[in-house]
Amino acid sequence: MNRDNDRIKGTLIRLCNSPYYIAAVAALAFLFFVTGLSFIGIVISSAIFAVTLLFTDNERYCFPPLLTMIFQLSFVGHDADNELQYFSSPAAITFFAVAAVIMAIALIVYFVKIYKTRQRKTDFFRRPMFWAFVALFAATILGGLFYKPYDFSSLLYAAGIGGMFLAFYAAFAFLCDKTEQTRIYLARTMVSVMLLIAAELAAFYAFNFADYGIMSSDWKAVMHIGWGISNTIGAMLVMLIPAAYYLINKNIDAPFHYFTVFVAITATYFTMSRTALVVGAPMCVILTIISFVKNKSLRPLLGVMSACFVLAYVIFAIAIILAGKIDVFTDFFIKNSVSGSGTVEEASRGRTDLWKGYFELFKSSPVFGAGFYNAFEKLRLGGMTRFSGMAHNTIMQYLGSCGIVGIAGYLYHRYRSVRLFVKGYSYEKLMFAAGCASVVCMSLLDVFFLSPYFAMFYCLYIVLSENVQKGETEINE
Numbered sequence: 001m002n003r004d005n006d007r008i009k010g011t012l013i014r015l016c017n018s019p020y021y022i023a024a025v026a027a028l029a030f031l032f033f034v035t036g037l038s039f040i041g042i043v044i045s046s047a048i049f050a051v052t053l054l055f056t057d058n059e060r061y062c063f064p065p066l067l068t069m070i071f072q073l074s075f076v077g078h079d080a081d082n083e084l085q086y087f088s089s090p091a092a093i094t095f096f097a098v099a100a101v102i103m104a105i106a107l108i109v110y111f112v113k114i115y116k117t118r119q120r121k122t123d124f125f126r127r128p129m130f131w132a133f134v135a136l137f138a139a140t141i142l143g144g145l146f147y148k149p150y151d152f153s154s155l156l157y158a159a160g161i162g163g164m165f166l167a168f169y170a171a172f173a174f175l176c177d178k179t180e181q182t183r184i185y186l187a188r189t190m191v192s193v194m195l196l197i198a199a200e201l202a203a204f205y206a207f208n209f210a211d212y213g214i215m216s217s218d219w220k221a222v223m224h225i226g227w228g229i230s231n232t233i234g235a236m237l238v239m240l241i242p243a244a245y246y247l248i249n250k251n252i253d254a255p256f257h258y259f260t261v262f263v264a265i266t267a268t269y270f271t272m273s274r275t276a277l278v279v280g281a282p283m284c285v286i287l288t289i290i291s292f293v294k295n296k297s298l299r300p301l302l303g304v305m306s307a308c309f310v311l312a313y314v315i316f317a318i319a320i321i322l323a324g325k326i327d328v329f330t331d332f333f334i335k336n337s338v339s340g341s342g343t344v345e346e347a348s349r350g351r352t353d354l355w356k357g358y359f360e361l362f363k364s365s366p367v368f369g370a371g372f373y374n375a376f377e378k379l380r381l382g383g384m385t386r387f388s389g390m391a392h393n394t395i396m397q398y399l400g401s402c403g404i405v406g407i408a409g410y411l412y413h414r415y416r417s418v419r420l421f422v423k424g425y426s427y428e429k430l431m432f433a434a435g436c437a438s439v440v441c442m443s444l445l446d447v448f449f450l451s452p453y454f455a456m457f458y459c460l461y462i463v464l465s466e467n468v469q470k471g472e473t474e475i476n477e
Contacts, residue, residue: 009055016052016061022185025064026192029072034203036076038226039095045069046099050106054113059175060182064189069099070453071196073226075204083224124173128423129462132416133169137162139409143402144371154371158402161372164452168459176460178467183428184252186464190243190457191260197237198267200225205270216331220272228453234273235448237264238280239439239457245287246431249294254301262309272332275445279438287434294427351392351445358391358400369403390447394440397450414440420465432465 015021025048032041048065078086086092124130140162144154176182204225212219223230241264244257265284268276292302320326327334361370369375375397376389391397398406421433439458443449449458 012051013056013061016056016058021061022064022189022192026068026196029068030196030199030203032072033074033200033226034076036074038072038074039092041072042069042099043095043102045072046102050102053106053110058177058182059110060177060185062175063186064192067189067193067456068196071193071200071227075224075226076207083226124170127173128420128466129169129416130173132413133166135409136413137166139398139402139406142405143369143398144365144374145368147365147368147370147374151371151373153373154401157372157376161450164455165459168456169462172460172463173466176463176467178469183464183467184247184250186460187243187246190240190460191247191257194237194240194244194264195260197233197240198263201233201267201270214328214331215270215272217335220332223271230271231273231275231446232448232451232453234268234271234276234280235439235442235446236453236457237268237271238276238283238442239435239448239454241265241280241284242287242431242434242438242461245291245434246428248298249291249427249431251295251297254298255305258302258305262305262312274333274336275442278445279441283434283438287431290427290430354389354391355393355396358393358396361400362403365403367403368405369399369401372401375401390450392446394443394449397447417462420462424468426468428468429465432461432468435461 025045029041029045032038032044045065045068049062049069052061052065053059073087141155141158143158144150147154176186204223208222209219212222220230223233225233228236241261244260244264247257248254248261261284265280268280288302288306292299320329358375361375364370375391391400394410395407398410402409417436421429421436436458439448439454443454448454
């Protein structure tokens with residue numbers, strides 16, 4: 001029996017070490033996405049998570065199903081108008097509950113096993129960012145204190161927002177060992193998620209674009225692929241791009257991974273997320289230049305492929321001009337620019353009004369703010385979700401919701417994160433810093449930093465940077 005168990009375990013480990021495992025998990029997630037079988041897919045992903053966590057020799061193998069799980073939520077099988085009801089239906093809740101139970105049992109069994117064998121020691125208190133996350137949680141949870149009327153819902157929102165950062169950080173700090181092999185494996189996984197998202201966007205266009213025929217505000221308004229809207233999709237693509245650059249600078253399948261950068265930033269354009277493009281395009285240029293300068297062996301590859309990418313964009317631009325189709329691909333961007341809409345306020349699509357509203361909330365309660373729920377309810381637009389009432393700027397969000405205490409906690413967290421990347425600087429850390437910096441910058445114009453998807457990858461980048469060991473090879477030349 002033990003021999004059979006060892007044989008099964010060995011086969012499972014070989015499968016997880018296979019270069020096809022990560023791709024297969026992403027492909028499976030895409031299959032469930034396009035078929036609309038998201039709920040079944042999430043349960044299967046949770047089962048794969050449990051099996052790989054408990055029956056392999058390294059925790060990193062549980063990350064592919066974990067990181068792709070949420071991106072299986074699909075637009076197929078329901079209308080965008082009834083999405084909230086669809087994902088909160090008894091059937092959906094049942095599947096989510098089953099998945100949660102499977103993962104919870106797996107984690108409990110795993111921690112018991114680790115505790116008994118003393119296989120893993122994680123000094124949380126000594127990790128560079130531990131107290132920074134504690135400070136962020138404390139500052140968040142105090143939001144709205146003494147504001148009248150104090151709404152208990154603000155405490156729930158604050159606990160959810162602050163708690164998700166602590167939970168992701170603690171889980172990843174425990175599950176990620178400090179080897180370079182694990183960082184490479186997780187970077188590959190993030191690239192697979194990036195390609196999964198690009199494929200989902202392509203599927204959404206294939207199913208729906210013919211009904212609109214033009215990239216206009218109307219098309220952007222209906223771009224919802226299940227787990228995110230247009231801006232969220234674009235920002236998620238941009239945030240994952242540095243993982244590809246990490247692998248490029250490790251000379252790991254560099255041509256393929258540089259091509260994935262081209263795919264991701266091109267897909268970002270088709271999300272029509274101006275914020276993602278404003279941050280993502282310059283980031284790609286900067287990281288390419290840094291890679292070109294610092295890694296001599298990459299120079300021919302980066303030079304030739306960059307020229308090919310630019311040429312492809314030029315040919316595409318000329319083709320749509322000659323075909324008279326410029327408006328098909330530029331309508332939204334032209335009409336929502338300052339020159340196209342006439343004023344900064346109109347071009348901001350409501351953001352400037354939100355910033356003014358949050359500043360007024362800050363003035364009314366400068367120490368602890370008005371609380372998250374009060375802010376969401378007062379400033380959201382009509383019947384839209386509470387996301388529409390978020391500040392679309394992290395600084396203004398903490399000022400209005402948590403006051404001076406909140407912004408102090410956020411800035412301390414920000415200081416510690418910068419210190420993490422600067423202290424013991426390496427090009428490896430730079431790539432992880434770029435992932436964090438991208439979401440921080442994009443969140444000056446949107447809600448991303450306080451979203452669970454982005455918090456998950458933000459915490460993963462932080463943990464991977466903490467795990468970089470002094471004296472390790474920075475770039476494999």
